[in-house]
Amino acid sequence: MKICTGIAPVNIAVIKYWGKKDEKLILPMNDSISGTLSTDEMHAKTSVALSPDFTEDKLWLNGKEVSIHQPRVAVCLSELRKLAQQKKSGGDMVHWKMHICSENNFPTAAGLASSAAGYSCLVFTIAHALGLDSSQVSHIARQGSGSACRSMFGGFVRWRALPSELEGKQSDGEESEDLRRKQSEASNAEQIISEAYWGSMRVIILVVNDQAKSTSSTDGMQRTTLTSTLYTHRVHTVVPERCERMETALNEKDFATFAQLTMQDSNQFHACCLDTYPPIVYMNDTSHAVVRFVHEFNTVAGGTKVAYTFDAGPNACLYLLEDSVPLLLSTLVQYFPASSEISVPYVRGLKYSTTPSPLQLPSFTPQPAGLLQYLISTRIGSGPKILDDIPNNHLVNEQGAPNHLTS
């Protein structure tokens, strides 16, 4: 019997992934770039037990058994076992069944990138258990959920689309097994900026008080690729150039350019969603109020101090530098007050000792209390980690049954 436990981070894209060239392999239409958030505030945690005595693979998510036969979970397990066999790694364990327990210390499927952290954690932890090099398996995490490949590394991460020379199909229209394997291995993630390089980068997540389930990313992006003409322009013309400019801004620690590109890319992604037919609407009135707030804050602050970005949901993610956080937080709390009924801290996570007076924003009206549920204050952090040396930390016990939820 072998048991391993790992944790993995959430990532939030600053140049968005949206749309696939290949639904099965999850090959993206364009490169994307994201920041990896610290696991101190938000993480997925996975334990895997392998034993020659287990008769079937099993999976528990947040304490409940779920089907191990979901195609995306199944493909991750079979690819990891195949790779371990090829590399002659893991010995007999390659043939043993696994019991996997996974949980998130933040809401699952609420548009907070739980699938990215979740699949990254599952693939990283099993790769470690089978003795594989976990820096070489982001293409497997990608097959769980595209954005999961970026959670395999810390700092800022770029996920590359397939290089054009590997795009071809064979003359009979059928790709060979060999070409498919090469294609799959060629679209992977790599760290472009370490978490230490721009150590003052901070992130604040604004959880919007409306978690109505809208179109899933998987379905939404499929519809956009089929129907949006703006999207064609985005993929072929805008994103390639924007990714290069984003890498330069990160390398030069040029916050104003980083922030402008981040906001423009979020806006264009949501414009493509609206240009989808029938349209997809992820941002709500509160999201749009946050956009207006950020622009007004930057105007009054006399420079671009804060950037917003929105994924496939109404929650906002703000990128800013450490020295702007106290003023941003005090102003935000003033203009987006907590509900009077809130029984938990409104601002969670990283604490700051100073509370400056809020900026006065003449063109922005204070919003009704409770539009935001809570805020998570965090920073850019490192990639997944194995936590086997912490006692009593596993989510699964020696009998292969789930332990009680621990975090």
Ligand SMILES: Nc1ncnc2c1ncn2[C@@H]1O[C@H](COP(=O)(O)OP(=O)(O)OP(=O)(O)O)[C@@H](O)[C@H]1O
């Ligand atoms: N810790 C985990 N381990 C394994 N799978 C997970 C884990 N967390 C989430 N998932 C998978 O991801 C699914 C949720 O993905 P979904 O894309 O709906 O939500 P999200 O990732 O929170 O939102 P978004 O992708 O819009 O940011 C879950 O139903 C489950 O299949």
Ligand SMILES: C[C@@](O)(CCOP(=O)(O)OP(=O)(O)O)CC(=O)O
């Ligand atoms: C808007 C996004 O968050 C979309 C994420 O899409 P997913 O990675 O959840 O989609 P699938 O590959 O179908 O699982 C942008 C991004 O993270 O780059």
